[in-house]
Amino acid sequence: MLTSVIVSVIAGAICILLAVLYKKSAGVSVAFGSIGVVLLIYGGFTYGSMYPVAYIETFDTGNKLQVQYPITKVQVLSPVDGDVVKCRILSMGVYPESHTKDIWVLLRPSDEKYYPQSDHTNTSYKEGGRWQVVTRFGGDQGESYDLFVYEANVEASRFFTETIAKWKAADDYVGLEVDELPTGAVEIDRIQVTLENTCRGIH
Known part of the structure; x- marks a missing residue:
């Protein structure tokens, strides 16, 4: 052809x-x-x-913390607690060289459900001691979100990946109840952010 x-x-x-x-x-x-x-x-x-031209997603970044050395654990550098954020931001941080588990960002808006975030890699992208993932919000201006960072084993990571795939196929992002979170996912940090604008209908 x-x-x-x-x-x-x-x-x-x-x-x-x-x-x-x-x-x-x-x-x-x-x-x-x-x-x-x-x-x-x-x-x-x-x-x-x-060969269609690939859709390039745009995103913003929040405020950023300084890295705390030595790096002995996964650290969240951006956004920071209390940030006012755009509809799409890049959540990012660092991890020690010995860290082998996947890193996931989950959002919890006012409906109290959890929404794992991913980009084309399905997990947070990790390389050279740094990690990042595009994080998408879908609420109203002024709405507060809890942003969780989890580390996940293989089974938990697969669960999040398959869940996102199902939501995407159905075009219905229903969220996870707290008791639906896999046991292999362990919370390592959380912050709270607020939406600067209304983000409903933006994917």
Whole structure:
């Protein structure tokens, strides 16, 4: 399929070049030009359908704490307790080199349910002693959220991943009751933040 797209684009370019260079007949020149444009449009449209441009999610960052050295435990650097946050922020922190468990951020809005956060990696991204995850809020301006940081074993991490996949497939993010949280997930920190704007309907 990709080969035919490339051939269409090349053929279109050649036709347009011939249309520009062919001086003997205006009719033939216009015909070559028209064919070339059609082939280029077809090739571009087909390539775009095969390889759509990825959606790039934008996000903000909250205030940030200084790292406390030596790093002996998972630390949350941003947002900080009491922050007023945007609808999408990057939660981030650090972890010691010996730390091997997954790190998850869970939000608890006023409905008292828990909402695990993920991006394309499904867990918080970890590399070189730092972790981060895009955190999405969906409440009203001025609403307070508890932001929890959990470390999870393999089973708990799989549960969160599968839960998010089910919610996404159903387009219904119902939240988890506290007794539904897996035993392999252990709370290691929590802070409270407040929404700067109304974020309902924003995903």
